[in-house]
Amino acid sequence: MTTMPLSRRGLIKSTALAGGGFALAFALPLTTRYALAETPPETSRVTAFLEIYPDGTVRFLNPFAEMGQGVYTAIPQVVAEEMDADLARFIVMQAPVAPEYKVLFDGTLRFTGGSTSVRGSFGAMRNAGATARAMLLTAAAERWGVDPSELAVENHVVRHAASDREAGFGDLAQQAAALEPPREVTLKDEKDFRLIGQSPPRTDTPLKVNGTAWFGIDTKVEGMVHAAIRQCPVFEGKVASIDDAAARKLPGVVDVVNLDNAVAALADSWWRAKKAVDAVDITWDEGPLADFSSEGMLNDQMARVDETGVPAEDEGDAPKALRGAETVVEATYVLPFLAHATMEPMNCTADVRADGCDVWAPNQGADSVATLAEQVTGLPHDRIRVHTPYLGGGFGRRFIIDYAAQAMLLSMKAKRPVKLVWSREEDTTHDYYRPQTVVKARGAVKDGRIQATHITVVGDGPLRRHMKQFLADPDLDESVFEGLVTKPYQIEARRTDYVYHEIPVPIGFWRSVGNSVSGYAYESFMDEMAHAAGADPMDFRLAHLGEGSSARGVLEKVRDIAGYKKGIYDADGERRVMGIALHESFGSMVGEIAEVSIEAGAPKVHKVWCAIDVGTVVNPAIVKAQLMSAIAYGLSAALIEEVTLEKGRVQQANFDTYPFLPPDRMPEVVAEVLTLDRPMGGVGEPGTPPIAAAVANAVFQLTGERVRRLPFGRRELKQVEAEGATVKG
Amino acid sequence: MYRLKVNGQTHEVDVEADTPLLWVLRDTLGLTGTKYGCGIAACGACTVHVDGTAQRSCVLPVEAVGEAEVTTIEGLSPDGKSHPVQRAWVELDVPQCGYCQSGQIMAAAGLLAGNADPSPNEVRDGITNLCRCGTYERIHAGVKRAAELMKA
Ligand code: FES
Numbered sequence: 105m106t107t108m109p110l111s112r113r114g115l116i117k118s119t120a121l122a123g124g125g126f127a128l129a130f131a132l133p134l135t136t137r138y139a140l141a142e143t144p145p146e147t148s149r150v151t152a153f154l155e156i157y158p159d160g161t162v163r164f165l166n167p168f169a170e171m172g173q174g175v176y177t178a179i180p181q182v183v184a185e186e187m188d189a190d191l192a193r194f195i196v197m198q199a200p201v202a203p204e205y206k207v208l209f210d211g212t213l214r215f216t217g218g219s220t221s222v223r224g225s226f227g228a229m230r231n232a233g234a235t236a237r238a239m240l241l242t243a244a245a246e247r248w249g250v251d252p253s254e255l256a257v258e259n260h261v262v263r264h265a266a267s268d269r270e271a272g273f274g275d276l277a278q279q280a281a282a283l284e285p286p287r288e289v290t291l292k293d294e295k296d297f298r299l300i301g302q303s304p305p306r307t308d309t310p311l312k313v314n315g316t317a318w319f320g321i322d323t324k325v326e327g328m329v330h331a332a333i334r335q336c337p338v339f340e341g342k343v344a345s346i347d348d349a350a351a352r353k354l355p356g357v358v359d360v361v362n363l364d365n366a367v368a369a370l371a372d373s374w375w376r377a378k379k380a381v382d383a384v385d386i387t388w389d390e391g392p393l394a395d396f397s398s399e400g401m402l403n404d405q406m407a408r409v410d411e412t413g414v415p416a417e418d419e420g421d422a423p424k425a426l427r428g429a430e431t432v433v434e435a436t437y438v439l440p441f442l443a444h445a446t447m448e449p450m451n452c453t454a455d456v457r458a459d460g461c462d463v464w465a466p467n468q469g470a471d472s473v474a475t476l477a478e479q480v481t482g483l484p485h486d487r488i489r490v491h492t493p494y495l496g497g498g499f500g501r502r503f504i505i506d507y508a509a510q511a512m513l514l515s516m517k518a519k520r521p522v523k524l525v526w527s528r529e530e531d532t533t534h535d536y537y538r539p540q541t542v543v544k545a546r547g548a549v550k551d552g553r554i555q556a557t558h559i560t561v562v563g564d565g566p567l568r569r570h571m572k573q574f575l576a577d578p579d580l581d582e583s584v585f586e587g588l589v590t591k592p593y594q595i596e597a598r599r600t601d602y603v604y605h606e607i608p609v610p611i612g613f614w615r616s617v618g619n620s621v622s623g624y625a626y627e628s629f630m631d632e633m634a635h636a637a638g639a640d641p642m643d644f645r646l647a648h649l650g651e652g653s654s655a656r657g658v659l660e661k662v663r664d665i666a667g668y669k670k671g672i673y674d675a676d677g678e679r680r681v682m683g684i685a686l687h688e689s690f691g692s693m694v695g696e697i698a699e700v701s702i703e704a705g706a707p708k709v710h711k712v713w714c715a716i717d718v719g720t721v722v723n724p725a726i727v728k729a730q731l732m733s734a735i736a737y738g739l740s741a742a743l744i745e746e747v748t749l750e751k752g753r754v755q756q757a758n759f760d761t762y763p764f765l766p767p768d769r770m771p772e773v774v775a776e777v778l779t780l781d782r783p784m785g786g787v788g789e790p791g792t793p794p795i796a797a798a799v800a801n802a803v804f805q806l807t808g809e810r811v812r813r814l815p816f817g818r819r820e821l822k823q824v825e826a827e828g829a830t831v832k833g
Numbered sequence: 834m835y836r837l838k839v840n841g842q843t844h845e846v847d848v849e850a851d852t853p854l855l856w857v858l859r860d861t862l863g864l865t866g867t868k869y870g871c872g873i874a875a876c877g878a879c880t881v882h883v884d885g886t887a888q889r890s891c892v893l894p895v896e897a898v899g900e901a902e903v904t905t906i907e908g909l910s911p912d913g914k915s916h917p918v919q920r921a922w923v924e925l926d927v928p929q930c931g932y933c934q935s936g937q938i939m940a941a942a943g944l945l946a947g948n949a950d951p952s953p954n955e956v957r958d959g960i961t962n963l964c965r966c967g968t969y970e971r972i973h974a975g976v977k978r979a980a981e982l983m984k985a
Pocket residue numbers: 868869870871872873874875876877878879880889890891892
C-alpha cells in the first residue's frame with residue numbers, strides 16, 4: 105500500500121452539479137515518476153475532472169487525444185481501478201485547455217505523443233481515482249452512521265455488510281460533493297489490481313462502427329463555410345499574383361483568399377471550394393528553395409560521413425581501437441524523407457469573433473493550439489476555446505498545427521466559421537517529414553565479440569526545429585541520434601558522432617522519431633558484424649547481452665515464440681529466413697523476428713513475432729494492437745515509402761504515388777507482452793523501429809545483398825540460388 | 834437538382850452533375866460517417882452501398898447514381914450497432930483511430946451480402962481498403978466473425 109500525503113489542503117475542490125451529481129476537481133501532488141524527466145520532479149499539482157451523475161454515469165475529461173492508441177480506454181481504466189468503478193459507465197470526453205490538464209513532466213505540459221500518456225500520468229490518474237473512492241466511501245459512512253473501515257467498495261457500489269446496506273456511486277454523489285476532500289489517499293497494492301492488466305472493451309469502439317465518432321473533418325458549425333487550399337508547391341515560396349475571376353464565378357463560391365504562401369477558396373461545400381481553388385490562376389514566387397533536390401542533399405550528407413561531429417556518446421577510445429583492429433566492418437545506411445499519411449487529412453474549423461474564438465482542431469497538443477490562437481487572433485487566452493476531436497491518425501504529424509493557423513486566418517477574413525480541409529495532395533506535399541538521414545557505422549570484431557563501434561549520423565532533427573527549448577544543448581539533438589547510443593549491448597569502446605546537416609525543408613516527428621532511423625541502421629549493422637564474425641545473428645546478440653537484462657529476456661522470448669531457425673529453411677515450398685532486430689525506445693524494449701521470402705523481386709514478410717518489455721502493463725489488448733499497428737507502419741516505410749524532392753517540390757501527391765502498406769502485404773503478427781524489471785514504458789511507438797532491420801537482415805541471407813538504402817522497393821532483389829551461398833557485405 | 838435515395842429517404846440536392854456522391858453525402862446531407870481519404874478511389878474510406886454493392890463514393894458522380902438506393906454507415910442498421918459486421922467489430926475491437934472503419938465496415942458488409950462464407954483469399958481480394966493504423970488482421974478476423982453471426 106502506498107500512502108499519498110497531500111501537501112496542502114484545498115487542492116481538491118468538489119462542487120455540486122445542478123442535476124444532483126458531483127464534480128471533482130483534483131489537484132494532487134504527483135509523487136511517482138515514470139522515467140520521463142531526468143531530474144526528480146517537485147511536488148506538482150495534477151488535475152483531472154470527474155463528474156458523477158445521479159444515475160451513476162461518470163464523465164471523465166481526458167487530457168490526452170485519442171488517435172487510435174487507446175488512451176480513451178487505458179487512462180479511464182487506471183482511474184476506474186483505484187475508484188473501484190465500473191468502466192462501462194464512463195463517458196470519456198476531451199478536456200478543454202486549462203492548466204489543470206498539464207499532467208506531464210511534473211505538471212508542466214500536456215501533449216499526446218512520445219508514447220507518454222499512460223506512463224506519464226499513471227500516478228496522477230491513480231490518485232484521482234483513489235480520491236473519488238475515498239469521498240464516496242465517506243459519504244456512505246456518514247449516511248449510515250458507521251465507521252468507514254466497515255465499508256467495502258466494489259464495482260460502483262459501496263456496501264456495509266454488517267447491516268446489509270448498499271448505495272451506488274450515483275446515489276452517493278451529491279453527498280460526496282459536500283465533503284472536504286481527504287488529506288491523503290491510499291493507493292491499491294498492485295497485486296489487488298482487478299482492472300489494470302486486463303483488457304476491457306475500448307470505450308471508443310461503439311462510436312467508430314456507426315459513423316458517429318466525431319473527427320475534426322466532421323465538424324459542423326452554424327453558418328460555416330468550407331475552404332479548400334493550394335499551398336505553394338515549393339517550400340518557402342510565396343504567391344506572386346493570382347487571377348481569381350473565373351473561380352469567383354463558380355457556383356457556391358463565397359470568397360477567394362490570398363494567404364501569402366497559399367490561396368484558399370471558400371464555398372458552401374468542400375467540393376465547390378476545391379473546384380474554385382483549382383480554377384484560380386496562381387503565379388508563384390518560388391523563393392530560395394526552387395532548386396532544392398533531396399538527392400542533391402543526400403550527396404552532400406554522404407560527403408560528410410567521416411567528419412568529426414558532436415560526440416553524443418564517447419566511451420573508451422573507439423577510433424583508436426578501430427585503427428588497431430584486424431577486422432573492421434563498415435557500412436553506410438540511407439533513410440529517406442517520409443510522410444505521415446494520416447488517413448484523415450489535415451483540417452481545422454475556426455470561428456473567430458470579435459469577442460472570442462472557437463477552434464476545432466485535430467491536434468496532439470491543445471495548449472499549443474490555444475497559444476497559436478492568441479498569436480493569430482490577438483484575443484486574450486481566456487477568450488479562446490480549443491475543441492479536440494477524435495484524430496484520424498496522428499503519428500506525430502498533428503504536433504505541428506500549420507493548418508489551424510490557416511483556418512483562423514480564413515475565419516477572420518470571412519467573419520464567419522470556416523472549415524478548412526486539405527486535399528490528400530496538399531497533405532502529402534505539405535507534411536513535416538521524417539528527416540532524410542545518413543548513418544555510417546564502423547565496428548571492430550574479434551573472436552566473436554565486438555571490440556568497438558564508431559557511428560556517425562548526418563542529419564537534422566525535429567526537436568531542434570520545433571522544440572528547441574527542451575534541448576539542454578541545441579547541438580545535441582537527441583531526436584537525431586536516439587537509439588544509436590546507450591545500447592544494451594556490452595561493447596567496451598563506443599563513439600557516436602552527430603554531424604548536424606541543416607535540412608531546409610519541413611521536418612517533423614514521425615512515429616518513433618530518430619528511432620525509426622537508428623533501429624534500422626544499428627540493427628542492420630549488428631547483423632553485418634555477426635556475419636563478419638561468422639556467428640549466427642541470434643547467438644551474436646545474446647553474447648553481448650548481460651544475464652538477466654531486459655534486452656536478453658526480450659530477445660530470448662521472441663526467439664522462443666518464433667521457434668527461431670538459423671539460416672535458410674523451406675516452408676510452403678519457399679526458401680525463408682528469420683531476420684532479427686532488437687531496439688529499445690520510449691522506455692520499452694522490443695525484439696522482433698520477421699519470417700521473409702523473396703517474391704517477385706521484393707521481400708515478402710509472412711509473419712512477425714514480437715516481444716515487448718513494458719515494465720507494467722495497463723491493457724494488454726491495446727498493447728498488442730499498438731504493436732501490430734507500429735509494425736505495419738514501420739514495415740510500410742521499409743517496403744515502399746519514400747518522399748523525394750526535385751526543384752523544391754515533393755514528387756509524391758496522393759496514395760497512387762505515395763502508397764502505403766495494403767492489406768495483402770500485412771504479415772500475421774504474434775505479440776507477447778512482458779513485464780520485466782523496468783519502469784513503465786511506452787507503447788505506441790516502440791514496435792516501429794526494429795521491423796525494417798529484421799526484414800533487411802533476412803533479405804541479406806536470402807539474397808546476399810545488403811539493403812542499405814530504404815525503401816526495399818527502390819530495386820529488384822534476387823534470391824541466391826545455392827544453399828548457404830557465401831554473401832558479400 | 835438531383836433526387837437521391839439515401840438510407841431509405843429521398844432528398845433533393847442542388848449540386849453540379851460531376852459532384853462526387855461523397856461530398857453530397859458529407860456536405861449537402863450532413864452524413865459525415867462516410868470519410869474522405871484520397872478522392873481517387875485508392876483507399877476506400879468513402880465506401881458506401883449503391884443498390885447493395887460496395888462502391889467508392891469519391892469517384893461516383895451524383896448524376897450516375899440515378900434511382901439507385903444508397904446506403905451509408907449511418908443506415909447500415911437501424912440502431913447503429915446490430916448489423917453482424919458492427920457486432921463483430923465491437924466484439925473484436927477492430928478499430929484503432931477509426932477513420933477508415935466506416936469504409937471497412939461497408940466493404941465487409943458488401944462482401945458478405947454477396948458471399949456469406951468467404952474464404953480468407955476472398956476476403957483479401959474483396960476488401961482492399963487501406964488502413965494506416967494497420968488493423969488488417971482484426972478486419973479479417975472481424976469478417977470471419979460476422980459471417981458466423983450471420984449464420985447464427
Ligand atoms: S476517398 Fe474514396 S477511395 Fe479514398
